[in-house]
Amino acid sequence: MIYVDMDGVLANLYDYMTLRLFKKKFTELSKDQEDILRKVFDDKHYFNFYFPEGCEGVFDRLEPFEFNKALIETVVEYGGKYAILSRPCKLDINGSKKAKIRWVEKHLSFCPPEKVLLVIDKSANGRAKGNVLIDDWHAFLTRWEEKGGIAVKYKAVDYKKEEDVRKYLREKLINISHGL
Numbered sequence: 001m002i003y004v005d006m007d008g009v010l011a012n013l014y015d016y017m018t019l020r021l022f023k024k025k026f027t028e029l030s031k032d033q034e035d036i037l038r039k040v041f042d043d044k045h046y047f048n049f050y051f052p053e054g055c056e057g058v059f060d061r062l063e064p065f066e067f068n069k070a071l072i073e074t075v076v077e078y079g080g081k082y083a084i085l086s087r088p089c090k091l092d093i094n095g096s097k098k099a100k101i102r103w104v105e106k107h108l109s110f111c112p113p114e115k116v117l118l119v120i121d122k123s124a125n126g127r128a129k130g131n132v133l134i135d136d137w138h139a140f141l142t143r144w145e146e147k148g149g150i151a152v153k154y155k156a157v158d159y160k161k162e163e164d165v166r167k168y169l170r171e172k173l174i175n176i177s178h179g180l
Contacts, residue, residue, distance in 0.1 A: 001131050002075050002173075003085035003117070008136035009154055010071070010084075011062040011103060017041070021050055027157050044091045056095030064107040065156035067165040072111050074166050075134070078173035084108075084116040085125060085133065087140075093120075123147045132176060134169075150176050 007013040014026035014037075021040065022033055029037070040046045051058050065071075075082045084104055089096035097118045104116050117125065122140050125131055126149025133144045134152045141151035152172045159165045 001114075001125075001128070002079035002082045003122075003125060003131065003133045004071070004075060004082055004113070005122075005133070005135040005137070005140070006084060006086040006100060006103070007062075009134060009156055010065060010068050010107070011059075011100075012065055012156070013058075013062055014157070016058065016062055017051075025157075041089075041091075047091050054095060055089045055092035056099045059089070059096050059099030059103060062103060067156065067159055067162045068107070069110060070162040070165045071134075071154075071156075071169065072108065074169040074173070076111060078170075079132070081114045084113045084118075085122050086116075086118055087120060087122060088118045090120075123149070125149070130176070132173070 004010065017037060017040070018024060018026045018029055018033070021037065022029065040050055048054065053061070072082065086100055088094075088100065100118055101116055104113065122133065122135075123143035123146065126133060126144035126147035129148065131149045132152060133141065133149055134154045135141050135144070136153065136155040138153070141153055145151045152169070154169070159168070
């Protein structure tokens, strides 16, 4: 099975937050601003100060990345199906789960996932031979591989053209598609 993360891969959480906090896109942040962003995301008091709509409201408002259709179509081309595997926000687990499910229903209706898993420990699904995780977060990818899964790093902000997304994913998935 190919598992696809949401935040940073399909849903543009980072620009939503950084445009509000710093009036600039995530890719334009300084190291200090990245550290501030992490603190806001780790502390409910700070988070609610800057985002009074709360976690559920934030996740409800996230824009999809421009090349999601290319990403999903390429994943399905190699895996036949896919699942969403995302971590709920620890500041409001239930609210972020509800919003993420609504987000998937709204923005992935062109090719719905086989299932949506919203769990704290993504790596548990890396135990099955051939399971692939497409994620932007290094720590999740490392734990996935430690459990025996195959990790593919993908940050949507790194791509400017649809064809680049398809090319990158095809190069990664062609080598592993026989085991899916």
